[in-house]
Amino acid sequence: MKKLAFGMMRLPKFDENDDSTVDFEQVNEMADLFLDKGFTFFDTAYPYHMGNSEIAFRKAVVEKYPRDSYVVADKLPLFLITSEDQLEPIFSEQLERTGLDYFDYYLLHNVSGFSEQGFLNVDSFAFANKKKQEGKIKHLGLSTHANAEYLDNILTIHPEMEFVLLQINYLDWENEGVESRKCYEVACKHNKPVLVMEPLKGGFLADIPPEAEKLMKDYNPDASVISWALRFVASLDNVCMVLTGASSLKQLEENIDDFENFTPLNDEEYEILDKVREIINSNITVECTKCKYCLDACPEEINIPKLFDLYNNEKIQDLGDWTPVGNAYVNYSKLPGVGLASDCSECGACVEECPQHIDIPEVMKDVAKTFETDYYGFVD
Incomplete structure (x- = not known):
C-alpha cells in the first residue's frame, strides 16, 4: 500500500468561515485522481466538517467504487462522549454517513488527558473491541496528542491497539511540548506501526521564512518546501502511512507527485532540515496546528x-x-x-x-x- 493517505479534515469549502460548506464536486475530483494514481487510504472522523467529511467520503468514494478498491479510517470522538449510551448511536451514525458495513481502520480519537471522560468513565476501549469482534472494525488503534509518558502508559494498559496515529513533522520532532520523536519511539517500543498526522503542521511548514526556503532551494531547486516536510516523515522506518489534508485539487496533485517520486532523505538533507528548524524556531511565535478543538x-x-x-x-x-x-x-x-x-x-x-x-x-x-x-x- 502506498504511504500517502487522503486526510479529509481540511476539505475545500465554499465558505471559509463555515466548515460544513464542503465543495462536494471538487472532493469528487480529488478522490477520482487519488484512486486513479493507485492510492487507496482515506481518513475521516465524526466531527470533521461538522459531519460532512464522512458524507463527502460516501459520495466521492463509496457510491462510486468497489469496496475492495479503497480502505478507510474513521474515529470514535472520545471528547464528545460522557455516557455509555452514546457509543452505539455514534458508531451507527458513522456507518450510515459513510455508507459502509465496516471500517478498515478505526481509532479512538485523541486519547489524552482532556478526553479521559470518554474512555475512563466510559469504557470506549471495550466497546471498540466488541465492534472488532463483530467484524465491524478490521484494525483497531488510537490517535493522540498526549506526551510520550502518557502514550506509553496507554499502550501498556491496552496492548490490543494495533497502530497509533501521531503528530509528527520536522519542526515538532524535538519539540518539548509535542514530543514527536519521543512518542514515535514509544510506538516503536510497543511494536505499533505509526500513521502520521500534521506532517505540514497544519499548513505552517508550507510557508516558511525565505532564508529557510533558500537553504532547500540551493540544495535542490526542483523540490518544494512541502516535499521536504513529507519526505521527512515518510523516511521514518516505522511510519506506514502519512495523512495530508489537501484543501484543493492542486494541493493533492502536488502531494501525489511527491509520493510517486519518493526517495528517503539523505544525511546532508537531514542537516539542512536541522538548520531550517533553527531558523523557523527563531521566528515562530505560536505553534498552532489549526485543529480547532478550542x-x-x-x-x-x-x-x-x-x-x-x-x-x-x-x-x-x-x-x-x-x-x-x-x-x-x-x-x-x-x-x-x-x-x-x-x-x-x-x-x-x-x-x-x-x-x-x-x-x-x-x-x-x-x-x-x-x-x-x-x-x-x-x-x-
Missing part, C-alpha cells in the same frame, strides 16, 4: 486558529506598520459576529482543549496589541 470551548466565539495564523505570519514577516496580514485582520474584524483577540475574557476553557498546550489567553493579549492599533483604526 473553538467550541470559547464563549466569545473567537476564531482562535485564524487569529494565530495571522499572528504567526505577521511575526515571521515583520514588515512594519502596514502589512498585508494586518490588513487581513482589519477586514476580518469587520465581518458580522466575529470575536476579536481583545474580546478574550481569559476564562481558560480553550487551554484545556489545546493539544499543543498553548497559553491561549496570554497570547491573545499580544495578538490584540499587534493588530488592534490606532494605525488600523482600532480605539480603546
Whole structure:
C-alpha cells in the first residue's frame, strides 16, 4: 500500500468561515485522481466538517467504487462522549454517513488527558473491541496528542491497539511540548506501526521564512518546501502511512507527485532540515496546528486558529506598520459576529482543549496589541 493517505479534515469549502460548506464536486475530483494514481487510504472522523467529511467520503468514494478498491479510517470522538449510551448511536451514525458495513481502520480519537471522560468513565476501549469482534472494525488503534509518558502508559494498559496515529513533522520532532520523536519511539517500543498526522503542521511548514526556503532551494531547486516536510516523515522506518489534508485539487496533485517520486532523505538533507528548524524556531511565535478543538470551548466565539495564523505570519514577516496580514485582520474584524483577540475574557476553557498546550489567553493579549492599533483604526 502506498504511504500517502487522503486526510479529509481540511476539505475545500465554499465558505471559509463555515466548515460544513464542503465543495462536494471538487472532493469528487480529488478522490477520482487519488484512486486513479493507485492510492487507496482515506481518513475521516465524526466531527470533521461538522459531519460532512464522512458524507463527502460516501459520495466521492463509496457510491462510486468497489469496496475492495479503497480502505478507510474513521474515529470514535472520545471528547464528545460522557455516557455509555452514546457509543452505539455514534458508531451507527458513522456507518450510515459513510455508507459502509465496516471500517478498515478505526481509532479512538485523541486519547489524552482532556478526553479521559470518554474512555475512563466510559469504557470506549471495550466497546471498540466488541465492534472488532463483530467484524465491524478490521484494525483497531488510537490517535493522540498526549506526551510520550502518557502514550506509553496507554499502550501498556491496552496492548490490543494495533497502530497509533501521531503528530509528527520536522519542526515538532524535538519539540518539548509535542514530543514527536519521543512518542514515535514509544510506538516503536510497543511494536505499533505509526500513521502520521500534521506532517505540514497544519499548513505552517508550507510557508516558511525565505532564508529557510533558500537553504532547500540551493540544495535542490526542483523540490518544494512541502516535499521536504513529507519526505521527512515518510523516511521514518516505522511510519506506514502519512495523512495530508489537501484543501484543493492542486494541493493533492502536488502531494501525489511527491509520493510517486519518493526517495528517503539523505544525511546532508537531514542537516539542512536541522538548520531550517533553527531558523523557523527563531521566528515562530505560536505553534498552532489549526485543529480547532478550542473553538467550541470559547464563549466569545473567537476564531482562535485564524487569529494565530495571522499572528504567526505577521511575526515571521515583520514588515512594519502596514502589512498585508494586518490588513487581513482589519477586514476580518469587520465581518458580522466575529470575536476579536481583545474580546478574550481569559476564562481558560480553550487551554484545556489545546493539544499543543498553548497559553491561549496570554497570547491573545499580544495578538490584540499587534493588530488592534490606532494605525488600523482600532480605539480603546
